[in-house]
Amino acid sequence: MMTSDAAKHLSEAVTFRTISHADYTLTDYGEYRAFLEFLEKTYKNVHRYTKRVMISEFSPVYHLEAKTKKYPPILLLGHYDVVPVEESTIKDWAVPPFSGEIREDYIYGRGTLDDKNQIISIMEAMEEILEEGYVGERDIYIAFGFDEEIGGMNGAKQIAAYFRERGITFDLVLDEGGAVVEGVVEGLETPVALVGVAEKGSSMIRVKAKGDGGHSSMPGRTSAITVLSEAVLRLSENPMKPRLTAPVTEMLRGMAPYMGRKGIFLKSIDRSFPYLSRVLSKSTTMNSLIRTTIAATMMNAGTAPNVMPQEASVTFSARILPGDTYENVIAHMMKVNRHLPLEYETLVKEEASAVSPHDSEAFRKLEKNIHKVFPETKVLPYLMAGGTDARKYEGLSENILRFSCIRMNNEDLDRIHSTDERIHMDNLRVMIEFYKVMIKG
Numbered sequence: 001m002m003t004s005d006a007a008k009h010l011s012e013a014v015t016f017r018t019i020s021h022a023d024y025t026l027t028d029y030g031e032y033r034a035f036l037e038f039l040e041k042t043y044k045n046v047h048r049y050t051k052r053v054m055i056s057e058f059s060p061v062y063h064l065e066a067k068t069k070k071y072p073p074i075l076l077l078g079h080y081d082v083v084p085v086e087e088s089t090i091k092d093w094a095v096p097p098f099s100g101e102i103r104e105d106y107i108y109g110r111g112t113l114d115d116k117n118q119i120i121s122i123m124e125a126m127e128e129i130l131e132e133g134y135v136g137e138r139d140i141y142i143a144f145g146f147d148e149e150i151g152g153m154n155g156a157k158q159i160a161a162y163f164r165e166r167g168i169t170f171d172l173v174l175d176e177g178g179a180v181v182e183g184v185v186e187g188l189e190t191p192v193a194l195v196g197v198a199e200k201g202s203s204m205i206r207v208k209a210k211g212d213g214g215h216s217s218m219p220g221r222t223s224a225i226t227v228l229s230e231a232v233l234r235l236s237e238n239p240m241k242p243r244l245t246a247p248v249t250e251m252l253r254g255m256a257p258y259m260g261r262k263g264i265f266l267k268s269i270d271r272s273f274p275y276l277s278r279v280l281s282k283s284t285t286m287n288s289l290i291r292t293t294i295a296a297t298m299m300n301a302g303t304a305p306n307v308m309p310q311e312a313s314v315t316f317s318a319r320i321l322p323g324d325t326y327e328n329v330i331a332h333m334m335k336v337n338r339h340l341p342l343e344y345e346t347l348v349k350e351e352a353s354a355v356s357p358h359d360s361e362a363f364r365k366l367e368k369n370i371h372k373v374f375p376e377t378k379v380l381p382y383l384m385a386g387g388t389d390a391r392k393y394e395g396l397s398e399n400i401l402r403f404s405c406i407r408m409n410n411e412d413l414d415r416i417h418s419t420d421e422r423i424h425m426d427n428l429r430v431m432i433e434f435y436k437v438m439i440k441g
């Protein structure tokens with residue numbers, strides 16, 4: 001298949017509104033069924049030559065059995081659910097967000113960067129090599145989640161359980177994650193392929209405050225809203241302490257030779273970190289890699305504009321560094337706001353993932369394959385601030401890595417989950433070539 005065909009296929013994939021919601025009853029599963037039918041219709045070789053098993057009705061697992069079992073199997077992951085588009089932002093898009101319009105060699109739409117680009121790239125790669133008569137020496141498994149954006153409990157978690165029940169383990173599990181980045185770190189003079197060897201924990205905490213009700217014409221000196229506002233402000237002004245983790249240490253040391261004079265500090269990051277942490281904290285990207293972050297994301301209060309609310313709540317998203325725990329987060333929140341009358345409720349408790357080795361044969365193999373499509377890049381391990389389905393597969397492989405073979409700059413990163421999400425056709429082409437190399441390798 002030509003890249004133009006792949007672009008058309010991704011364009012069509014975007015038109016399916018496979019939007020996941022925390023409340024599963026709000027999800028339109030008709031769109032999910034239609035998307036799966038689209039995959040079956042489009043990738044005939046994949047569905048002819050692989051065994052497909054459906055998990056939780058909407059997660060397909062494909063198994064391409066090798067003629068010989070010279071090497072242990074690998075597992076390629078992706079997810080086809082997408083986040084919603086805020087109604088108020090639709091007017092800001094250059095094209096309708098679910099149109100899949102192709103303009104100036106860019107495919108636009110929700111999911112073009114997260115994560116239908118990966119779904120389509122894997123399927124295109126598999127379709128092509130099967131058409132060429134590929135005969136492998138290791139089993140290839142492909143699994144697609146349908147609820148990654150809301151935690152993956154019915155998709156990835158159940159797929160992993162399916163593998164565990166059958167005693168199937170993998171030499172490598174590869175999911176979305178890092179990319180080939182340019183201009184993301186100030187002063188970095190070479191493209192860097194960042195491979196996630198771990199990811200931060202993602203926990204949600206609801207904090208409540210109560211106050212006297214009554215008419216807004218006779219307000220008291222404090223209210224539930226003012227108490228919570230103070231709590232949010234104090235947490236913003238008093239973040240958890242910065243700390244180095246092994247993946248970030250290795251990433252910064254690896255960047256040092258390509259950072260000019262700034263690299264002197266990175267080369268001896270263990271000694272320079274007390275000073276350098278203040279500089280890194282000023283970058284939202286780097287700050288997320290050196291500390292557990294606690295961000296207020298939702299607020300709820302009041303029933304009418306002239307009534308004082310008797311209860312208000314704020315939901316916090318805590319992204320937890322390896323080595324920190326959920327209990328550390330709660331203890332910090334309580335310490336910072338110890339003088340305020342607050343209640344804490346756990347909504348989601350998920351710790352940081354295990355850390356996969358970056359000196360393993362699997363990592364070196366991945367590095368070699370990255371160089372086949374991006375020969376000029378420096379491949380480095382790193383810590384993912386965001387979450388993926390990959391953590392659900394812990395125990396099935398010693399090598400759980402996160403890398404999307406796509407070139408990205410700051411502008412591209414800002415489009416993920418945001419307005420005018422898009423991917424260039426050249427990026428899509430490279431992704432397909434990368435997965436062909438991974439499957440054949």
